[in-house]
Amino acid sequence: MLTGMAQIKALRELKGIIKSKASLGGIGLIKALKRQNELRFDLGMNDAPTYSTDNPFAQYANDDPEVKQNAEDWENRKPLTQERLAAMNAMAQRMGYATYIEARHASLGTFQAEKGNGNRRAEIGGKFINNDGNSAKDASTDFELALYENGEIEDYLYTNDLNQALERGNDWLADGETERITELSQILADLQAGRQDPMGLDFAHIATLVDDDRDAANEIRAYLDTHWLSEVA
Secondary structure, three states: OOOHHHHHHHHHHHHHHHHHHHHOOHHHHHHHHHHHHHHHHHOOOOOOOOOOOOOOOHHHOOOOHHHHHHHHHHHOOOOOOHHHHHHHHHHHHHOOOEEOOOHHHHHHOEEEEEEEEOOEEEEEEEEOOOOOOHHHHHOOOOEEEEEEEOOEEEEEEEEOOHHHHHHHHHHHHHHHHHHHHHHHHHHHHHHHHOOOOHHHOOHHHHHHHHHHOHHHHHHHHHHHHHHHHHHHO
16 A cells, blocks of 8 residues: 555546546546556555456446446356246246246256237346356346337346346336227227317227227227218218
């Protein structure tokens, strides 16, 4: 640990680096962070936890709370075993998801689950530390949840908690169902109140909502038969 004038000089340099980081980017920022770590170590200020040598987040874990959390999450990752995969498949299936990787293939370090509702779909992919892909080894989390609507990705979630991913996926699917039912009910209400001209209805869009609220769809059809088609005829 530095003392005396060397300590004062190092503290001044460290203060200057901290002040200048906001204006740096790219290689300059990387060099500054590296020098900051060196100074903190020399000054006895580097009290960061000890991480594995192959932890990709370890070098800058003491510089940013998010990077530190990533480093800790990475340390907590475990290889996928047959027992773990069997338990995860069972959990996903209980919550209505289809699973695609049998427990006997756990050595691949991969998990897959999927569930759909109407025009929404939730896909959960798990890549564990024993997966051969470099991206899996460098990630801080095991699971990626992708949420789709009409075939387009709307949101992501990265987590080490499978239950969190499953619940978030189910919430997304349920919200989509509620929105579709509400939309059909609103169309019906607007027709009945005279706020919606039948000529302006988007029948192609309405057709995509029928399976989610057949009662409202049937009422719309009955309304049109009674109040519009008969008049047109």
